[in-house]
Amino acid sequence: MVTGLLDVTELACRRGGRRVFDRLSFSLGAGELLALTGRNGSGKTTLLRALALLAPIDSGAIHWQGSDVAMDRERWRGQLAWLGHLDGLKGDLTVRENLLLAQRLRGGHGDGVAATLATFDLVALAARPVRTLSAGQRRRSALARVAASAASVWLLDEPLNALDMPGQAALRAALAGHLASGGSAIAATHAPLDMAGGRTLELGA
Amino acid sequence: MKGFIALFQRDLRLAWRRPGDVAVVLAFFVVATTLFPLSIGPEANVLARIAAGVLWCAALFASLLSLDRLFASDHEDGSLDLLLLAPWPLELAALAKCAAHWIVSGLPLAVLAPLLGAAFGLDARSLLALAATLAVGTPTLSLIGGLAASLTLGARKSGALLALLALPFCIPTLIFGASAIETTVSGEGFATHLAILAALALVSLATLPWAMAVALRQAGE
Numbered sequence: 025m026v027t028g029l030l031d032v033t034e035l036a037c038r039r040g041g042r043r044v045f046d047r048l049s050f051s052l053g054a055g056e057l058l059a060l061t062g063r064n065g066s067g068k069t070t071l072l073r074a075l076a077l078l079a080p081i082d083s084g085a086i087h088w089q090g091s092d093v094a095m096d097r098e099r100w101r102g103q104l105a106w107l108g109h110l111d112g113l114k115g116d117l118t119v120r121e122n123l124l125l126a127q128r129l130r131g132g133h134g135d136g137v138a139a140t141l142a143t144f145d146l147v148a149l150a151a152r153p154v155r156t157l158s159a160g161q162r163r164r165s166a167l168a169r170v171a172a173s174a175a176s177v178w179l180l181d182e183p184l185n186a187l188d189m190p191g192q193a194a195l196r197a198a199l200a201g202h203l204a205s206g207g208s209a210i211a212a213t214h215a216p217l218d219m220a221g222g223r224t225l226e227l228g229a
Numbered sequence: 230m231k232g233f234i235a236l237f238q239r240d241l242r243l244a245w246r247r248p249g250d251v252a253v254v255l256a257f258f259v260v261a262t263t264l265f266p267l268s269i270g271p272e273a274n275v276l277a278r279i280a281a282g283v284l285w286c287a288a289l290f291a292s293l294l295s296l297d298r299l300f301a302s303d304h305e306d307g308s309l310d311l312l313l314l315a316p317w318p319l320e321l322a323a324l325a326k327c328a329a330h331w332i333v334s335g336l337p338l339a340v341l342a343p344l345l346g347a348a349f350g351l352d353a354r355s356l357l358a359l360a361a362t363l364a365v366g367t368p369t370l371s372l373i374g375g376l377a378a379s380l381t382l383g384a385r386k387s388g389a390l391l392a393l394l395a396l397p398f399c400i401p402t403l404i405f406g407a408s409a410i411e412t413t414v415s416g417e418g419f420a421t422h423l424a425i426l427a428a429l430a431l432v433s434l435a436t437l438p439w440a441m442a443v444a445l446r447q448a449g450e
Contacts, residue, residue, distance in 0.1 A: 078450065079450055098318075099316070106310060108310050110305075110306060111306065111307055112311045113306065113307075114306065115306065125239050126311060129232050
């Protein structure tokens, strides 16, 4: 058996009685990026939610550093940063408040928030309530939340959604920095991420 | 614990940013209670007799009014996923949200109720009993309502369903809350009733966050 940091073996998920994917195995090491591709409905989001233990797993196992994540859910969750198709930001709070809050909800102190605001070109927007931002600006804020989290595994669902070219460049820079520092990431995406060292897993093929 | 405090503060801050939501709850409480003197008539002895029941019922409805947004807003903007993924127990997150809900609805209701009670002609001791029983009883309402809110998450017309689910379970609190004022009027104290309300609140506190966490995980799937 291949042993990376994250090992997924024979994973199967059902949704509404329908099998979304079956006997899916892959492993991910430090500094690796896995792009999930596949048509609409091929199970990219379901796989990400299953990896985060948000969706039930039918059979198979997920191991992190050799131990089953279902055994110690909170430890596994502590490793994860999540970007769903919803941004997970509070409209009535400012961008900075949202980022600080997300850190504190994970038990952190808010270190690195200032730096990530700069990476995603959000300094000028930091004091604005999120509800006044455009979709792309919100997506950037949500990505900044992920980047500031100091988690080792990033799970990203369509991270390029609504991003303009500078936003995409900022995401690539943040991802590259995360991978270079030994982190890993799994991203469901339609558009190619164009990242060096990225592997691709096509679902529903 | 740090996460608990962060979430509790966040919900208070969100309520502070939207003072209208709290104002609507309190305004509903005032309007609903004033309807009774208008419909029943201004006989002082009748009003004093029904005051406890009217105020308690109105407080119950008012606190349910804001509950359908308790988890729904987090569900809609994706924040619920972040709570589900937080590396600390979801039970504590549910408790933090109910605690914040109580601060912005139950507590103001308990403060406001004696003013309305005075208008109904209740004496000073009864007003004290009213405020005390509401302060001790409304946490139970927030917790029961929180469970109903988590169970109806994602349902259409969740507000009506929530009330239908929560109201029957609020009956014990309502009975002991309202009858405390009657026993005070008749000269007995309300300490026993207060103790029973506190017991109901503690039982809810010890059990309902677990049920809420289960319901929220289901909704997250």
